[in-house]
Amino acid sequence: MRKLIEYVAQSLVDDPSAVQVREIRNDRNAVVLELHVAQEDFGKVIGRQGRVAKAMRTLMRAVGTREGRHTALEIV
Known part of the structure; x- marks a missing residue:
């Protein structure tokens, strides 16, 4: 799940080296x-x-449901 969000974020930004997911x-x-x-x-x-953020949260929710976890995404 972390790698998915990291990949999507790096694809969107101008400076992919600054993307960090914790x-x-x-x-x-x-x-x-x-x-x-x-x-x-x-x-x-x-x-x-907030459409892009909402889409990333939807992806996380789908993956979390498959794994049986509750998920949340905070953009800092």
Whole structure:
């Protein structure tokens, strides 16, 4: 799941080397991913009216459902 979000984010931004994804586990069934990007690429990851961010969260939810986990994505 982390690699999927990292791949999508690196494909969207101008500076792919600045993309970092950190995984935080709240309990055994919950996973929170923190996505860090360069300041100038922040808008590209969010998208217009949050559409890109919403799409990435939908992907995470689909993968999480298959694995039986609750997932969340935070863009920092």
